[in-house]
Amino acid sequence: MNQYQLTIKVDDKQVVLERILQVARYRGFLINGMNARVNTGTNIGTIELMVRSERSIDLLVDQINKLIDIKEVKVDNTATQQLGA
Amino acid sequence: MTTQKKQTGGSVLFNVLQQHGVEHVFGYPGGAIMPIYDALYDSDVQHFLCRHEQGAAFSAVGYARASGKVGVCLATSGPGATNLITGLADALADSIPVVAITGQVPTSAMGSDAFQEIDVFGLSLACTKHSFQVTNVNDLPKVLHKAFAIALEGRQGPVLVDIPKDVQLAEVTNSLEDFSQLRNKVKLPPANVGSAIALLSKAKKPVLYVGGGVGMASAIEELREFSKTTRIPSVSTLKGLGAIDPDDENYLGMLGMHGTKASNIAVQECDLLIAVGARFDDRVTGKLNEFAPHAKIIHFDIDTAEINKRRTADAAILGDLKINLPALAIPLSITDWQRECQQMKNDFGWKYDHPGENIFAPAVLKEISDKMPKNTCVTTDVGQHQMWAAQHMLFNDPSNFLTSGGMGTMGFGIPAAIGAQVSRPTDCIIAVSGDGSFMMNVQELSTIKRFQLPVKILLIDNAKLGMVRQWQDLFFEGRLSETDLSDNPDFIMLATAFDIKAKQISKKSEVSAAIEEMLDHNGPYLLQVKIDAQDNVWPLVPPNTANDKMMESI
Numbered sequence: 001m002n003q004y005q006l007t008i009k010v011d012d013k014q015v016v017l018e019r020i021l022q023v024a025r026y027r028g029f030l031i032n033g034m035n036a037r038v039n040t041g042t043n044i045g046t047i048e049l050m051v052r053s054e055r056s057i058d059l060l061v062d063q064i065n066k067l068i069d070i071k072e073v074k075v076d077n078t079a080t081q082q083l084g085a
Numbered sequence: 086m087t088t089q090k091k092q093t094g095g096s097v098l099f100n101v102l103q104q105h106g107v108e109h110v111f112g113y114p115g116g117a118i119m120p121i122y123d124a125l126y127d128s129d130v131q132h133f134l135c136r137h138e139q140g141a142a143f144s145a146v147g148y149a150r151a152s153g154k155v156g157v158c159l160a161t162s163g164p165g166a167t168n169l170i171t172g173l174a175d176a177l178a179d180s181i182p183v184v185a186i187t188g189q190v191p192t193s194a195m196g197s198d199a200f201q202e203i204d205v206f207g208l209s210l211a212c213t214k215h216s217f218q219v220t221n222v223n224d225l226p227k228v229l230h231k232a233f234a235i236a237l238e239g240r241q242g243p244v245l246v247d248i249p250k251d252v253q254l255a256e257v258t259n260s261l262e263d264f265s266q267l268r269n270k271v272k273l274p275p276a277n278v279g280s281a282i283a284l285l286s287k288a289k290k291p292v293l294y295v296g297g298g299v300g301m302a303s304a305i306e307e308l309r310e311f312s313k314t315t316r317i318p319s320v321s322t323l324k325g326l327g328a329i330d331p332d333d334e335n336y337l338g339m340l341g342m343h344g345t346k347a348s349n350i351a352v353q354e355c356d357l358l359i360a361v362g363a364r365f366d367d368r369v370t371g372k373l374n375e376f377a378p379h380a381k382i383i384h385f386d387i388d389t390a391e392i393n394k395r396r397t398a399d400a401a402i403l404g405d406l407k408i409n410l411p412a413l414a415i416p417l418s419i420t421d422w423q424r425e426c427q428q429m430k431n432d433f434g435w436k437y438d439h440p441g442e443n444i445f446a447p448a449v450l451k452e453i454s455d456k457m458p459k460n461t462c463v464t465t466d467v468g469q470h471q472m473w474a475a476q477h478m479l480f481n482d483p484s485n486f487l488t489s490g491g492m493g494t495m496g497f498g499i500p501a502a503i504g505a506q507v508s509r510p511t512d513c514i515i516a517v518s519g520d521g522s523f524m525m526n527v528q529e530l531s532t533i534k535r536f537q538l539p540v541k542i543l544l545i546d547n548a549k550l551g552m553v554r555q556w557q558d559l560f561f562e563g564r565l566s567e568t569d570l571s572d573n574p575d576f577i578m579l580a581t582a583f584d585i586k587a588k589q590i591s592k593k594s595e596v597s598a599a600i601e602e603m604l605d606h607n608g609p610y611l612l613q614v615k616i617d618a619q620d621n622v623w624p625l626v627p628p629n630t631a632n633d634k635m636m637e638s639i
Contacts, residue, residue: 059390
């Protein structure tokens with residue numbers, strides 16, 4: 001089981017957070033923690049998502065990237081860690 | 086002096102539809118979408134009243150798949166919207182461009198558990214490519230333009246626009262603003278052409294694995310040119326059927342669970358598999374870690390997320406197939422491999438010498454395929470008849486074979502045929518159905534009647550849920566649980582009630598004349614073909630088994 005931290009930049013559009021959470025769940029990633037804020041000047045949101053899964057993080061990154069209102073998805077390699085069983 | 090009627094949300098909808106070239110929509114009215122239906126009254130867009138919203142969604146899917154245009158469907162809030170969901174899921178699984186419009190309760194009532202209120206916007210997250218809920222009428226034109234752009238852009242798919250009733254009624258200004266296509270948001274990495282060329286040059290046993298993406302990308306010509314130049318033996322997925330010329334000597338047929346023996350063996354033996362607009366679906370691969378075990382992979386796709394999803398690619402070629410396929414079309418020296426594949430194709434060809442007087446469905450489908458007019462479009466439902474159609478009918482274009490691939494939705498065939506017939510009124514449209522699937526959207530016979538659509542229905546009737554029955558016999562010790570349909574209605578009487586000419590046959594000697602009568606008939610026609618309930622679809626790769634370990638009989 002691996003834990004990853006994603007930083008996702010989004011346009012602050014309807015249900016964008018719900019879409020990300022739905023994709024994470026459906027693709028087999030459990031959410032350990034989350035932090036979300038919006039810059040009201042630029043209408044750009046930043047979502048930090050801590051997830052864990054047996055699956056490759058690339059699977060989730062590619063699927064989140066397909067969502068329409070996503071500007072950027074980054075994996076914070078320093079926060080990636082392998083969890084014990 | 087004339088007074089110009091003010092634009093409302095409802096009338097804007099039809100203006101935008103017309104800007105996008107929409108001439109036909111499929112739907113069903115109800116309380117929360119009445120202002121839109123009122124605006125329809127003054128519109129030039131032709132509405133096809135279906136008899137269930139699921140029928141409307143599948144007709145929109147059939148329309149889109151047969152024509153290459155965006156399919157549009159309308160439904161009211163609550164149950165109307167939930168009835169669309171299966172059709173949208175089907176469109177998402179098969180990457181079909183559909184725009185679904187749902188009415189919603191007024192914004193002031195939203196969130197109050199109002200009559201016929203459901204959170205369709207929330208429901209849409211898992212079954213659409215994208216969705217919108219419009220709460221300000223001045224946003225409506227832009228949202229609708231975006232919906233069309235998103236449906237068509239990159240990997241195509243369904244988009245839902247939920248419009249509350251007060252927004253439909255509200256007056257707008259500047260409703261006819263120009264639209265611009267969205268750019269492909271995800272920047273694709275450069276195609277790995279150098280690596281792919283190196284893999285191609287070294288390959289001694291390559292196979293071309295053709296998927297539905299070829300037709301979606303309108304890259305049939307480029308694919309066939311690639312095939313002609315490289316002369317690589319080719320196989321097709323269910324949704325890719327028609328992309329490769331079926332008469333191509335190097336074409337081996339469909340691969341996967343019910344694929345041809347030659348296709349599956351060739352893929353298992355190949356040293357290079359070139360996936361073109363295909364996604365290594367579980368029905369294609371069988372046991373994934375034993376699929377094409379000796380092969381390097383070149384993967385062409387428009388969707389980054391499909392690369393390495395189920396099988397790691399040695400060379401990924403992302404982007405437009407129309408550009409990328411010609412870049413790799415180089416002549417190869419693979420004569421021995423071609424001969425080996427052609428030999429397998431000859432050795433393992435279909436046999437139609439079925440004993441006895443009972444009708445053999447594969448032979449019926451082959452005969453229809455041989456006799457049907459050029460450019461006939463065939464739709465299917467889901468089950469044994471679907472696999473027999475895929476195996477034994479030949480298509481010259483993917484838009485001539487519409488079947489629910491990813492979702493495998495029973496009830497798809499009849500409404501999809503309606504959509505196909507509306508989009509291609511002069512072409513012959515044949516819906517191949519089974520007695521289980523047929524009853525799932527049987528109410529759409531009324532749509533056929535209302536619009537006098539000359540759809541031909543071939544009903545393969547074994548009085549069973551045949552595919553489930555086959556699996557119960559093979560894998561569940563013959564415990565036949567809830568698969569008997571011997572109490573089906575009288576299908577001839579049923580069709581006649583909808584003014585559809587109908588005939589039943591049950592003997593081989595009746596087949597040829599009945600097919601000719603059906604194809605020669607000017608209006609809608611139902612041909613009920615009674616078959617033996619014990620007939621199975623062969624070959625079959627059992628679940629979680631490698632594709633070369635297929636069963637060919639009991």
